[in-house]
Amino acid sequence: MERKRNQRMYDAVEVGWVCVVQCELDAATALLDERYDDVSPEGGETYILGRMGRHNVAIAYPSAGSYGIAPIVRVATKIHQEFRNIRFCLLVGIAGGCPDPRDPAMDIRLGDVVVSEPKGNRGGVVQIDMGKNTDDGFRIFSHLNKPYQELLDAIPRLRNDHRNNHQRRKMDDYIDAVTRKSKEQPEPGYFAFPGREHDRLFQSDYPHPPKQASCANCDEKFVWRRDPPRKRSRVFYGTIGSANNVLRSAKERDRLRQEEGILCVEMEAAGMMDTLSCLVIRGISDYADSHKSKEWQPYAALAAAAYAKDLLTYIVKAPPARVHGKHCFLGTVPLDDVDRALAASPKAFPQDLAELVNIMSNRKLHFFEVRLPRFHEFLRKYKLSHTSHWVEADPNQIFDGFNITKATAVLDNPQKEPRERLRAARARAFLLSNRRGLVTIYRIHDTVLRMWNYVESG
Numbered sequence: 001m002e003r004k005r006n007q008r009m010y011d012a013v014e015v016g017w018v019c020v021v022q023c024e025l026d027a028a029t030a031l032l033d034e035r036y037d038d039v040s041p042e043g044g045e046t047y048i049l050g051r052m053g054r055h056n057v058a059i060a061y062p063s064a065g066s067y068g069i070a071p072i073v074r075v076a077t078k079i080h081q082e083f084r085n086i087r088f089c090l091l092v093g094i095a096g097g098c099p100d101p102r103d104p105a106m107d108i109r110l111g112d113v114v115v116s117e118p119k120g121n122r123g124g125v126v127q128i129d130m131g132k133n134t135d136d137g138f139r140i141f142s143h144l145n146k147p148y149q150e151l152l153d154a155i156p157r158l159r160n161d162h163r164n165n166h167q168r169r170k171m172d173d174y175i176d177a178v179t180r181k182s183k184e185q186p187e188p189g190y191f192a193f194p195g196r197e198h199d200r201l202f203q204s205d206y207p208h209p210p211k212q213a214s215c216a217n218c219d220e221k222f223v224w225r226r227d228p229p230r231k232r233s234r235v236f237y238g239t240i241g242s243a244n245n246v247l248r249s250a251k252e253r254d255r256l257r258q259e260e261g262i263l264c265v266e267m268e269a270a271g272m273m274d275t276l277s278c279l280v281i282r283g284i285s286d287y288a289d290s291h292k293s294k295e296w297q298p299y300a301a302l303a304a305a306a307y308a309k310d311l312l313t314y315i316v317k318a319p320p321a322r323v324h325g326k327h328c329f330l331g332t333v334p335l336d337d338v339d340r341a342l343a344a345s346p347k348a349f350p351q352d353l354a355e356l357v358n359i360m361s362n363r364k365l366h367f368f369e370v371r372l373p374r375f376h377e378f379l380r381k382y383k384l385s386h387t388s389h390w391v392e393a394d395p396n397q398i399f400d401g402f403n404i405t406k407a408t409a410v411l412d413n414p415q416k417e418p419r420e421r422l423r424a425a426r427a428r429a430f431l432l433s434n435r436r437g438l439v440t441i442y443r444i445h446d447t448v449l450r451m452w453n454y455v456e457s458g
């Protein structure tokens with residue numbers, strides 16, 4: 001019942017905002033310009049709904065105490081099912097920084113912000129515990145999806161304003177407004193700037209003594225002197241490392257920075273990026289070493305959320321729905337990527353792709369448990385990047401002349417060849433996506449079908 005009553009509200013949401021730790025949720029909520037009623041769809045998570053600038057946002061978080069990649073995959077999948085008009089997701093929260101205090105370009109400090117940015121064939125996030133051991137050490141192989149193009153287009157404009165026009169750096173105003181307000185709240189000063197004297201980066205070979213709760217007894221002479229002191233958060237763009245385990249090692253942190261160019265490490269982004277394109281925004285709350293503490297977490301979470309809110313002002317409001325009428329998302333793998341994979345494995349690639357077509361067209365295999373993971377496995381194996389584009393499309397072309405009844409009949413007929421069944425599956429998902437959250441299925445089927453047609457056409 002609740003679902004029906006709220007359908008219009010669900011449909012008005014365009015931006016998914018995912019966080020994990022309580023202070024991240026607090027920061028996101030504090031930055032809402034207007035808060036609507038929370039919703040909890042049947043058998044799902046609770047979402048905080050509200051308006052941030054001109055965008056309606058659904059804030060999602062996994063149930064308390066669940067950390068790491070798996071719960072995030074579930075949240076990311078669910079949010080797209082519940083809110084069919086979500087265009088992209090932001091993963092906003094805290095992380096451990098990987099600074100190099102000797103290099104001004106890498107002098108990441110507590111309260112700074114790191115934004116995932118694709119570079120070369122990397123999607124902006126790498127999973128750091130999925131590599132293989134090789135002779136020259138542990139190499140990272142997993143390159144995850146690139147964020148949604150509309151976000152990538154907005155970032156340069158925001159960077160330009162941040163650099164050249166400080167009055168347009170709205171994130172500072174957002175931070176100030178929340179810290180001011182938090183003085184009067186039950187936990188006064190919760191979001192307050194902790195002060196640079198509490199930002200201590202110890203030399204990498206000086207470990208935190210065991211069984212000491214704080215750094216009160218840690219030796220000041222091993223703290224890096226860093227000039228000039230600054231209060232405002234600096235924003236860094238680059239690669240974020242994501243792992244299932246907490247990193248508490250200065251040596252490993254330094255290695256990740258030197259060898260992989262990683263700016264910060266956290267525990268959720270890989271789960272998000274692997275499911276659907278999203279942008280990861282991280283406030284630096286510690287240095288991923290044995291001295292790490294929670295003191296900076298609320299402020300760092302606030303800085304990341306303020307950046308995200310600033311970024312949203314650069315995104316135009318979308319037309320009300322994405323699959324109604326002639327608009328839809330098309331999934332794409334760049335043809336250059338396909339060509340490269342074909343050249344590298346001329347036999348295996350078409351074989352694996354044919355098998356994937358077979359799997360994707362089998363309606364009996366559950367999509368989110370079997371077909372989607374196999375799709376991502378395929379992308380990873382051949383290092384294919386996957387994005388989506390919002391297009392105006394001719395419905396006849398999309399539907400292939402199918403209606404739901406006809407598509408279902410073809411899909412369930414084992415006599416039909418896999419490609420025909422996949423076309424039926426794609427059309428069916430598209431037609432049903434007006435009623436249910438099947439857009440993801442549609443996009444994935446569309447991507448596979450396009451690749452298959454391309455490979456077949458030689």
Ligand SMILES: [Zn+2]
Pocket residue numbers: 207208209214215216218290291
């Ligand atoms: Zn310490």
